[in-house]
Amino acid sequence: MAKKGITPLAFDEMMNADNSPRQPYSTYNDWYSAQDKARLIAKSREAENIFRKTGITFAVYGHADSSEKLIPFDLIPRIISGREWRKLAQGIEQRVIALNAFLDDIYHKQEIIKAGRVPRMN
DSSP: OOOOTOOSSSSSSSOOOSBBOGGGHHHHHHHHHHHHHHHHHHHHHHHHHHHHHHTEEEOOSSOOOOOOOEEESSSSSSOOHHHHHHHHHHHHHHHHHHHHHHHHOOOOTTTHHTSSSSSOOO
């Protein structure tokens, strides 16, 4: 969370720059502020152990360190307002349409390959 009067280096989904909770997080922030931090840390570690035991991991092969890593997980949920979700949904829908058009072209007319935008695979 951002300290009062200090500009955060990254966007904080939960807090505004003035350290007040963003509207979608106001109720959650009240609950979170009342929690025992040590208990939350213990719960986070417990979740990580369950992830390891059940194999919720991934590896990036080809990197020097290709050991199994945990899928990123955070006890703090990402809360998206209706307005934010509508904007996000429009972008997702646009990309699905674009990907479907690309796949249709690749499997049929292959105009994108003929135009040289995507290399032909042998």
